[in-house]
Each structure stands twice: as C-alpha cells, then as structure tokens.
Amino acid sequence: MMRKIRVLIAKPGLDGHDRGAKVIARALRDAGMEVIYTGIRQTPEQIVAAAVQEDVDVVGLSLLSGAHLHLFPKVVKLLREQVGDKVLVIGGGIIPEEDIPILKEQGVAAIFGPGTPTSVIIDFIKEKVGEKSQGTSA
Amino acid sequence: MEKMIEELLKEFRQGSKRAAARIISLIENEAPEGKEILRVLYKESGRSYIVGITGPAGAGKSTLTDALVKLMRHRGYRVGVVAVDPTSPFTGGALLGDRVRMSDLTLDPGVFIRSMASRGHLGGLSWAARDALVVLDAFGCDYILVETVGAGQSQVDVVKVADTVVLVTVPGLGDDIQAAKAGIMEIGDIFVVNKADRGDADQVVRYLQSILEQQTKTEGWLPPVIKTVAWRGEGVEELLDAVERHRSFLVNSGHLDPLRKMRLKEEIIERVERLIFARLKKEVRMDGVLEEVYSRQLDPLSAAEALVGEIIPQAGSAGRK
Ligand SMILES: Nc1nc2c(ncn2[C@@H]2O[C@H](COP(=O)(O)OP(=O)(O)O)[C@@H](O)[C@H]2O)c(=O)[nH]1
Numbered sequence: 001m002m003r004k005i006r007v008l009i010a011k012p013g014l015d016g017h018d019r020g021a022k023v024i025a026r027a028l029r030d031a032g033m034e035v036i037y038t039g040i041r042q043t044p045e046q047i048v049a050a051a052v053q054e055d056v057d058v059v060g061l062s063l064l065s066g067a068h069l070h071l072f073p074k075v076v077k078l079l080r081e082q083v084g085d086k087v088l089v090i091g092g093g094i095i096p097e098e099d100i101p102i103l104k105e106q107g108v109a110a111i112f113g114p115g116t117p118t119s120v121i122i123d124f125i126k127e128k129v130g131e132k133s134q135g136t137s138a
Numbered sequence: 139m140e141k142m143i144e145e146l147l148k149e150f151r152q153g154s155k156r157a158a159a160r161i162i163s164l165i166e167n168e169a170p171e172g173k174e175i176l177r178v179l180y181k182e183s184g185r186s187y188i189v190g191i192t193g194p195a196g197a198g199k200s201t202l203t204d205a206l207v208k209l210m211r212h213r214g215y216r217v218g219v220v221a222v223d224p225t226s227p228f229t230g231g232a233l234l235g236d237r238v239r240m241s242d243l244t245l246d247p248g249v250f251i252r253s254m255a256s257r258g259h260l261g262g263l264s265w266a267a268r269d270a271l272v273v274l275d276a277f278g279c280d281y282i283l284v285e286t287v288g289a290g291q292s293q294v295d296v297v298k299v300a301d302t303v304v305l306v307t308v309p310g311l312g313d314d315i316q317a318a319k320a321g322i323m324e325i326g327d328i329f330v331v332n333k334a335d336r337g338d339a340d341q342v343v344r345y346l347q348s349i350l351e352q353q354t355k356t357e358g359w360l361p362p363v364i365k366t367v368a369w370r371g372e373g374v375e376e377l378l379d380a381v382e383r384h385r386s387f388l389v390n391s392g393h394l395d396p397l398r399k400m401r402l403k404e405e406i407i408e409r410v411e412r413l414i415f416a417r418l419k420k421e422v423r424m425d426g427v428l429e430e431v432y433s434r435q436l437d438p439l440s441a442a443e444a445l446v447g448e449i450i451p452q453a454g455s456a457g458r459k
Pocket residue numbers: 193194195196197198199200201202236239332333334335336366367368369370
C-alpha cells in the first residue's frame with residue numbers, strides 16, 4: 001500500500017498574500033505529504049469542490065483578511081454535506097485568540113497562528129489522519 | 139468489501155464526483171478494492187479521446203489547459219483533467235500546483251480535475267495516473283487532458299496514453315535545439331509556442347517548422363505549430379481546432395485503432411514485466427544462487443535464466459493449450 005496523506009491548501013477571502021500558505025505547503029510536502037495548492041481568493045464552494053475531486057484527508061485554510069468567522073465554518077459545513085466528516089479542517093493566518101473556541105465549536109479542528117513551528121502542524125495532521133484512517137478501515 | 143464496491147460503483151454511475159475521486163484514491167493507494175473496480179470500469183471505458191500536454195515547467199501548460207477546457211466546454215464536451223507533478227525523490231511528498239490556474243473550472247459540473255503525484259515513477263506517469271484515465275473515461279468524459287512536466291521520462295511517458303500529444307514551449311528557453319537533439323520533438327503531434335507576448339515567438343515557430351518538415355511521427359501528418367498567449371486565451375481556438383483535425387486525421391486515415399492497439403500491447407507487456415519482477419523479488423530464493431555466482435561457479439546470466447525458469451515453466455511444457 002502506498003497510502004499518502006493528501007492535503008488541500010486554500011486561501012479563501014480577498015487578500016492576495018499567499019507567502020504563509022506556500023511556506024506551509026512546502027513544509028507539508030517535505031514531510032512526505034501530497035499537497036494540492038489551489039491559490040488565492042477561493043470561495044468556500046470552490047475549495048470544497050476541489051477537496052471532493054482531490055479526495056483529500058485534510059483541508060488547510062489560510063486567511064489574513066478577517067472574514068474567518070464566516071468563511072471557515074462555511075467550508076466545514078459544505079464539506080460535511082458533500083463528503084461527511086472524514087475531512088480534517090485546519091486554519092491558519094491572523095485569527096484573534098477569542099475567535100478560536102468559536103471556530104473549533106463549528107468544526108475547525110485546530111487553528112495555527114503565525115509563527116507556529118511547521119513541525120507542530122505536521123505532527124497534528126499525522127496524528128489526526130492516522131486516527132481517522134484506522135477508524136474507517138476497521 | 140463487496141458492499142462498499144457496489145455502493146461506490148452505483149454512486150459513480152449516477153455521476154458522483156465524490157465516488158470517482160474515491161475510486162481514483164483506492165487505485166492510487168493500491169487497495170484491493172481499487173483493482174476490483176478497475177476491472178469493472180475498464181469494460182465501460184474506451185470512449186474518451188486523450189490529449190497529452192507536456193513541456194518544461196513554467197511554460198504555461200496549466201494555463202493553456204484551463205483555456206482549452208473552457209473552449210471544449212463551450213463546444214459541449216465533458217472534460218477530465220489529470221495533472222501530474224513530480225514526487226520528491228527525497229521525501230516522497232509532492233507539491234501539486236496546477237489547480238491554481240484552473241480555479242474557474244472547479245465548479246463546472248462537466249469538468250473533473252485530479253492532481254496526481256508521479257510517486258514511484260521518477261517524474262513520469264504512475265500506473266495510478268494511467269488507471270485514473272480509465273476511471274474518467276468510464277465516467278463519461280469526451281476529452282481527457284493529461285498534463286505532465288516535460289523533463290525526460292515523463293515527456294515520453296505521455297505517448298503511452300495520449301491519442302494526441304501537444305508539446306508546449308516558450309520563446310527564449312534556448313532548449314529547442316536540445317529538444318530536437320534528444321528526439322523529444324518526435325513525440326509531438328501539435329506544437330505550441332506559448333507566451334507569444336514575450337520574446338520572439340515567430341522565430342521559434344519558424345525553427346520548429348524547419349525541423350518538423352524533415353521528420354515525421356505519423357505518415358501524412360505534418361504537426362502544426364501554433365502561437366498562443368494562454369492567459370489571454372489567444373490561439374487556443376486554433377489549438378483546439380488542430381486537436382480536432384488531428385483526431386479526424388487519425389480516424390479517417392485508419393491510424394487510430396492500430397495506435398491504440400499498439401499502446402495496449404505495450405501496456406500489457408509492461409504489466410507482465412512488473413508482475414514477473416514482483417514475483418521474482420518475492421518468491422525466488424536468491425541466497426544460494428548468489429553464493430554460486432560470487433564464487434564463480436555460475437555466471438549471472440545463467441543464474442537469471444534459472445531463476446526465471448523457476449517461476450515460469452519453459453515454453454512448450456506448460457503453455458497454453
Ligand atoms: N507572459 C505570459 N505568461 C504566461 C502565459 N501563459 C501562462 N503564463 C504564466 O506563466 C506562469 C506558469 O504558468 P503555468 O500554467 O503554471 O505553467 P506550467 O508549469 O507549464 O503548468 C504563470 O505565472 C502564468 O501566469 C502567456 O501566454 N504569457
């Protein structure tokens with residue numbers, strides 16, 4: 001078996017800065033994952049449609065523009081509708097501390113702020129996806 | 139397992155992209171279910187026309203693919219895209235960035251795009267990518283575009299799957315001559331000089347034409363050379379016309395069936411090699427033979443013959459009746 005963790009990295013919202021998203025994408029690739037990078041200014045509908053076609057284990061959202069409280073839960077909701085709850089959704093970018101619990105409540109598994117070591121993100125994904133794939137193959 | 143397969147196939151036949159995507163993953167992960175499903179779907183395939191798009195990284199292949207797919211949709215075709223990028227040989231990971239240029243297509247119900255890593259195939263087309271074409275074919279795509287990065291093996295690999303091969307280059311690369319030398323030009327049915335808004339595209343066009351007049355891949359077909367500005371969609375209409383002309387040419391001249399048969403023959407042989415190789419590695423006891431070869435009692439060729447003889451009975455002794 002050649003099971004590889006597949007991750008979709010997307011930037012919803014209107015800001016055009018994708019440096020951070022690209023750094024994460026490369027770090028995940030270097031950790032042995034297959035990373036599908038979809039670029040800037042993606043709508044939740046586009047992100048989820050891409051996640052469906054790419055059959056990813058993880059969707060990573062990066063946002064600097066402040067619309068996270070609307071956009072992140074929207075992605076989670078559409079994913080649940082279209083593929084169920086097997087896809088792990090994580091977020092990054094500039095997210096105020098007080099918003100994190102709200103996002104988690106809505107199904108975002110984790111928020112990684114600026115400066116989070118990429119190793120933390122990698123370990124989190126490996127652990128969570130490992131759990132999920134064990135759960136479904138049994 | 140049976141039930142899971144049945145449900146997936148049912149969803150697939152109802153046109154579910156989720157099911158198609160799941161099936162490709164099962165195949166890619168070499169799951170036994172994937173193999174089962176492929177056996178079924180192969181029988182439902184054979185209607186798609188496959189176009190390979192290859193060339194150096196950054197030439198604009200994805201941008202061109204995006205523009206081409208839009209035009210194909212305009213002409214009423216259902217389209218699949220398989221975009222292959224290399225797996226890093228060091229980490230096993232891959233960064234698949236072709237979708238960035240194809241955002242507009244994501245929500246189109248008549249388009250399915252899958253990014254795939256080359257995995258074990260050193261930048262070429264993995265078996266999974268080739269099988270994914272069968273899945274998209276059975277899914278009902280009229281056209282399937284396969285984008286590969288043209289660096290060595292992968293550029294040649296695309297010939298194994300594509301009915302029409304489009305070679306993309308850009309002005310100022312200076313590697314046109316290299317390509318001609320390496321025999322890469324021989325695989326192209328259509329040539330595109332993209333980024334015609336930059337540099338001297340006409341010069342590249344003339345150069346390519348002069349080489350193409352001296353060599354032919356297919357008797358009776360002189361590959362056209364088309365200038366494009368992919369991000370503005372310029373020249374893409376001509377490109378699609380050329381693809382359709384090449385297709386009609388292959389059909390009308392009676393080349394298409396032999397071409398496809400030859401590809402299938404190659405594929406079967408490759409698969410036979412792979413299966414034998416896998417069994418050799420798994421079943422054959424190497425140790426004794428290795429010692430004999432090392433101590434010069436037996437030569438390596440005789441050793442290999444003996445090992446193969448162990449898993450494949452000699453021709454005639456247990457061949458087909
Ligand atoms: N100047 C110019 N740039 C282009 C053209 N087509 C694509 N590009 C740009 O070239 C870069 C690489 O394009 P991409 O389609 O990703 O190339 P690929 O690696 O061959 O798939 C991108 O920045 C595109 O916007 C074109 O016709 N002219």
